[in-house]
Amino acid sequence: MDTNVQTITEQVSLIASEQTWIEGAAIQQLKKTAELDGMVRVAGMPDLHPGRGYPIGAAFYTRDKIYPALVGNDIGCGMSLWQSSLKVSKINLDKFAKKFARVEAPLDDSWCELVAERKKEKNITNHSFDLSLGTIGGGNHFTEFQAIDQVYDTDALSALGLDKKQLQLLVHSGSRGLGQSILVEHIRQFNHTGLNAGSENAQRYLQQHDEAVRWAELNREFIARRFLEAGKADGQMILDINHNLVTAKTLDNQNGYLHRKGATPSDAGYVVIPGSRGDYTYLVRPLPSDKSLYSLAHGAGRKWRRGECQGRLSHKYKKDDLYQTPLGSRVICGNKELLYDEAPQAYKKCQSVVSDMADAGLVEVIARLRPVLTFKTHGDCAG
Template identity: 40%
Template sequence: MGTSPKADGRAPIRVFASSKSWIEGNATFQLEHVAGLPGVQAVAAMPDLHPGKFGPVGCVILADRIHPQLVGSDIGCGMGLFELDIAARKLRLDQLADRLHVLDQPCDGDVTRALADAGLGATAFDAALGSIGGGNHFCEIQAVDKILAPDTAAQAGLDRDHAYILVHSGSRGFGFSILETALRNGQTALHPTSDEGNAYMSAHDHAVQWAKLNRRIIAERTAVAARTDLRLLNDLAHNMVERQAGATGDVMALHRKGAAASDRGLVPVPGSRGTLSYLVEPLCEMRAEALASLAHGAGRKYDRASMHGRVRVKRSDVARLERNPYGGIVVCGDRGLLAEEAPEAYKNIDRVIADLVEFGLARVVATFRPLLTFKRAQSDAALRESNRSKSWKEDRR
């Protein structure tokens, strides 16, 4: 770990990554750029740090202004961990994989009621509720691999025999529309209590809650497919900004760009579809230095474009990509996405977790192995064609 002192107008940067962790040079360059943005007071970088569009992913920024671009377009994106009321050994994974194709389709539940129960008003994007989206988003059925902190696991109600769902998704087009509005006149910095700042935060907070509801509905649809009930363990957004009181009473903005809050319970930290995921307990000792945050996952090692040259997706290769090293199933009908999200695209999750432990940020409670990872049943083109076909049939009725 290193701390860069304030220099050339840049805020100090604290990096929670050992020399054993691989961090791309461009991510470091972006980190320095972010530290020099107007009003930035402190920056903390996690071991999953990697380059992003408007700044590095895997960092936390404390500023006296709101920078919408640092939150990004997928406002409220995060992880929801749920326990299924069924033993993992009783799941018929092949059948469940077929049933989960429903996640490619619009939710057939009462979306209006779900929004009302969550205290949310309607938006133009509510038809997307209950859908995962593309990129690195997923819904994964997991089983407990090991419990390493039995007391903490017992307090959380973990059952080593039960199956679990880990959902990674966000606010879909809703968050993108908010960022688009905020950046209409270019990148901007908003005073936290200004009219513009209040307007952004109102829309932002709506998107954060919308994304949380989205993960809940995805998990509920998965539980229905598994013919069982579910229980929430924790849900944490990792793309967001929060207003908080500063040391002198002024209002500050804490931005998390690919970082999970470390003051709201246990934190799920996934690897890739071919590795274990971790559930960690945040520790208090280093909370202030790390700006009350932890890593949110393994972090990308290679960008999406380069993965098309690194991973073959010919017909003979697809069978390998649709299984994980634990014998689990990967559902992804989009060959391009299969390549872009291949396990080798990501950093070593064991190394990321080791850094969190070595720097006193967290301890491991349990590990989970992937049984079934659902990303997308069809490619975008096939899905559009399927929807057109359904619309045509409905018009013919």
């Protein structure tokens, strides 16, 4: 058996070492999902944790069936990495943190022309959710300025155009209310029943899904642009990758559909694997493999469920303690519950997740990035 590739059943595999803790409920959800009609194979990543009925941090391969519920409500959620024109050595955190007072409101009229232009270029015709464009949302979504901390492959870093002297910007968000509306409408009509591939209903869902993916990509672009503008900087997108989506995929010489829910594609170039706000992010070169269904972890993965973190941590950490991290970075989060729910202690160590994938022959680490300033929300508006 391959190192760090555990075979749970004939259909179910888990990319994780024996030392990596995975909640039992997540394994049960993984097994249960394998029983769905048309399901061929299921692969869990080392960041696997329980979701609402279906596990997060997993990939699912079907034939003849499409399951919108496996993609979830945040269609197109993913990560975008930008390199800013700001020099790491010039950043004064106290002054820098004050620049982002107006980055949560809807984009104002000064953005209208560019929004219209970019929507046309990306063939986005839905206008119902334009007020949400350029906004982060809640949960584990964030924007984080980072510094390249360690370089393991100088040539690869140079090929990507990354400069260790420059401040990087990582954006994690998705399709906001648009993706939610698509899933809600599907569940209303079909509950959790899969759609027959090729059917009119499946084609309609895929059209909506594909537009939501493009909308999510555009959302990350405008989040990055407004943060760069607020920071009085320019920037360039280095990569953008989605981790909640379904795509057509040929496996074992047969056509099917690869669903990813919190799983980063390994067949689309370089990707970033972020840690918690008090942990490192890793830039990696994927080594595509069908043993992981051409997928990777999308982050460190939760240890604790949301809602229980404040009870676990408040006796040890006051709210003010969580605005600074052991790595010297700063956190902006005015929502107390979210501050605790997204605390570094609620997540696994990202290094262990990345090591599991490296040992399984799925990635090569290019660089490590250290958080400088993490933005969640200014107040109780994290929904």
